[in-house]
Amino acid sequence: MVTLTFPLSRIEGHAQVVIEVEGGKVLSARFQATEVRGFQHFVQGVPAEQMPVIVPRICGVCSTAHHLASVNALENAYGVTPPPLAVKIRELLLLGQLIQNQATSLFIFTMPDTLGVKGMFERLKDPDLERVRTSITGQALKVRKAGTHLISVAGGQFIHPVKAVVGGMTSGIAPEEVAVACAELATSLPLACDLFDSYWELLVSLKKRIDTWGDDAPAYYIAATAENQPDYGSNIIRLMDPDGIEGDHFTAHEFRDHLIYEETDYSFAGKTSYRGEVMRANSLARVNLVQRMGTPRADEYLDRFREAFGRPAHELLLYDLARGIELVYALERAMEILAEPLDKDDTAVPHTPRDGEGYGLVEAPRGPLIHHYRIENGLIAKAEFVIPTVHNVMAIERALRVAAERYITPEGVNMELEQAVGRVVRAFDPCIACATH
């Protein structure tokens, strides 16, 4: 037996892919998360009210989602409903994070695969390619920054934000800050569309070269978003079956009745299934599950996408196109919200902490994220983090196997496999720090 190990890069965190082969036959393809910290263990005994500051440290890429999931869980435990203004500002936070994340994933993590370079910061000898690289990188960082700035404005700072508190937000957003954020989003929108158009073209040429969009079987799709148009603060998790029929839906505290979680002995991350079936979360799931994006430019892209690939779309590389649609949506939607007054005083309601259980759900860029706390004597007695990347692990491994079988034959291993492994994993944009927490 031969074991092929592929270290991974251009994803968040430490992971590798291990493929076992015998006589040209693929025996297994595994996705191994190789880091662990143990948040669920060491937050035991932490005062519950400190969680929204401590748990964002699970991940610097996804800190906004953890900050909000944590506050939601405490509000659920204390029986508090935040005022509408706070809900709006929290939506801005999630949109800011979506802009930051999708721009980074598309134009920093996967763009190099379409250009055939190691990374967007690598200086190239070919002057033409170098011009393309510097122009894309510069624009990508600008678009990304519009997202991070939006998080700062709404959340105080863009990594480990602080402004969401139990009962609401510490303050609204002043008109002069709104004006700056709006101007940045407005300049970023055409940049993002240009980048996305080039990305789409490059991806089509990549598809021609490798002769596949990622030929894995259809799967279930899971997302916490509204039916008609995206709502990342939705409290319902919804599923779509492989034929595109809308099926099961459930709230955060019912997740155990629908999702099966198992540990693995070869990875620090476990995996979840939908009652034993492979499911997929992240951009493609949301774009499949939602009727319309509800903003003009994003809907144009959605129409083009559905015309070309149908609904549900299943091919792996389409995850990236779905990311582009969401990037455009998030920029447009954030500007809509910023057009409303956000500096009124009623940003928070009073509350009384109490013991009990709480579930907090948000649709993070990578899919539905649940924080579940049991509080005793004001301290965390048990904490559980249900992580979107973990929902994708079975789908990643199945797709890796398909890729391995494509490039490994009795004659030998086609070295394109290394690129294919990277493309498969990056399509899902996994976050290992979150998955292992």
Add this chain to the structure above:
Amino acid sequence: MQRFAVLQLTGCAGCEVSLLNAEEWVDQHELVYMPLVTSAYSIPEVDLLLVTGSVQTDEDLYKLRRAVRRAKKVVAVGTCAISGGVLNLGDRDEIRELFFAEESRYHLPKLLPRCRPIDTVVSVDQYLPGCPPTPELFMALLFDPPDFKIAQTVCEECDRKKHKKMRPAHLIGFQHGTVLPDICLINQGYLCIGVSTRGGCRALCTRAGQPCVGCRGASNAFIEKGSKKWFATIQRIFSKMTDIPAHEIEAALRSPQLSLFLSQFSDYASKEPQPRLKAKVL
């Protein structure tokens, strides 16, 4: 042109994300290794090595020892690299057993008995504290502008005004919901330690209504002294400005949210209580 690398050990990647927002370096420095954004599997010779995250596994240890040999200058970036960070909450004895329960997993890096700051393994030339350090601080690190000066404390950079007559009798916790604008958080009864926390962050948290938890560590006045000195000063400030009983402050300072950050330059999680030199801290 300076060549630099970023080695991420066990951490959250927040420091890397912050570095990406300091994008002015893109044209002027060459980033040759940073797995988050580039597919290079080993570190070439570099002028500058930024290390983030803490030494949690045998693999972290190996990667760190190998990397520093290729670097002219090594910088510990962020709370995890400097002190172990949030992971030190996990070094409590009852938790450690749970860690070891997971050790049986095969082909995976082994967890070390204790999560360690990087300077207990290799020698470090400079420290950049913050959780994470702001993009502006990364720029200062990479470009070292001669006129760059860091504010002594977070308090100096915060716009909130202190009021002599507002003297709270008790701490009101960390998640109270209502924060009055423009008024010092201590006057409102919050445990804000920005008065003696190292500046340079532009007081992002306190301006947003979140009390300073001290992620930049002690100001220069306390770095080379034990945290006891620092804690005593915090107590003195509270007794001057409030009527909050000392034991309430003491308990809150030792609560996880703050203890994460407060011991990062001295009394940290190892047996060597040698404090870091303030001259090395940005």
